[in-house]
Amino acid sequence: MEEQQAVNHRQVMPETMNTIGFAQPGGPEVLVPETAAVPSPGADDVLIRVAFAGVNRPDCIQRAGHYPAPPGASPVLGLEVAGEVAAVGANVPAEMIGQRVAALTPGGGYAEYCTAPWQHCLPVPGDMDLKSAAALPETLFTVWHNVFERGCARDGERLLVHGGTSGIGTMTIMLAKAFDIEVIVTCGDEAKCEAARKVGADLAINYREEDFVAAVKDYTGGDGVNIVLDMVSGDYVPRNLQCLAEDGRHVTIAVLGGAKAELFMPMVMMRRLTLTGSTLRPRSDAFKAALADEIAANAWPLFTSGELAPIMDETFPLAEAAAAHARMEAGEHIGKIVLEVA
Template structure:
């Protein structure tokens, strides 16, 4: 049963694909409006964020978890227009940003109500849509799994990606020194403007040596790694004793060669995670922690997501092509609603 203030259409505009492939397989479609469960809200989507997992799913390399919408899109912002029977009715009509299990590239999206955060203060819907996926990912992996704390040092690869810019902002907000790697001088400069203390052009410098030089050989306490593969042993050389290595993607390869006695002698911790398959209860608890500790930074205007480009929903293929070309600095979003 859906509680709503206004009648809802039977169908909606969405982006889909008949077969996995390149960005050109994404096409506008008319599909049924999603059904929502007792703990869900229905959001009239104003903007949807574009993320690397969307590209992987489109290419056939990242299937949605059981029960998730086959429509792409892991984060949205918009107005709550329907609530399930177990959801407080006062949420109807409010503006929220939501981490979704899928379905964001559409006029309407269903999401668990406890995965929503209020869009208020100085935060607008476009910027809010650029936050949930990267914010949930960075908070969990840098601060929970990586145990980063004030006075420490963090190394982030992909410093101008959505994840990278979010990691810089959050780390600096909590008095953590940030070192990033980027693919060219323009991106290094952009990362420094966001707040990075050191930005290394990895095509021109050995980032291991650059980290050692910058830290006088002390190294960093946490590495947030999206590359994996042969980066892992190099990352470990950057870690201080008792350092933590957190992997969130394997864009450079799924296997790494490690020397285990080094890990033992230096007491290093290797961990990692994927967010999408985690339980609704885990994501709700994570949302609660973010609401208390990080979300106020954005609603108060102390932090703001770095925005790259906004594309109309029907041009989702162009948005994917831009992301895969690696040209973007910050977040790419799709404009869905009016």
């Protein structure tokens, strides 16, 4: 039955599609337009006609050869898309066909068609543009899980996030402020600091000109922050711990500054600090479905209502994915970079 349904979907879909691939790992220049077969949805998947695809740091890391796709996932880059459901698998409600959705994908987003588990999709209302919707899933899922679930963020607390104008940084600022959390960010220049303040940061620290540990202690009167969301790791970790209040939580989601850190463990014990972290892509479909349900109930309405909107950087045509990656790696972007597919 499932095979027959896949055949039926293939009869109404084009045989091939435009996508982005790379023959071997390397810099942004290895990304080139290719033609590939349109994928068939599995039993629990939807096939999405992609309008826009988000560009994320893990895409760049995978392209460089350091973040392989998990078993069974598409080797095509792209972890988030928005578009219209074109076909569904055997276990998916048929009424999803034709619906506009934003989806967290295991891969495959840099293409005209992409499959994703149907329970990892969020509905996009007619008055919400698909470009904005495509910029949300990866950062929203990541921030919600790491700040609010692993970091146990509560209203009235303080949070420090590095890279305040990145996609993760801007999402963290917006969500935290929506839940009455005070936000401190670090940025690499004054223009980015000002951009972070406009998004809602209570304090933006230019880390090139100021010691962020001293700045955090001065701003908080020596109390420190309750949570650090860390994307740098390396030698930032011991400095982050100095910023934490007693019973503080340190959450690592990337290791852009190095995979190893040297810690003074007596401080961890004396101040009762919690060190945790996560990677989203390898988690089970069931975990991501449960996370999507929690986001749909608590955070997604903030965006569908227009109360919040993603901070957008540049939009590139799908064929210019290499330029999109070059911009991300240059570190000049503020907010999300997306690819226009259709």
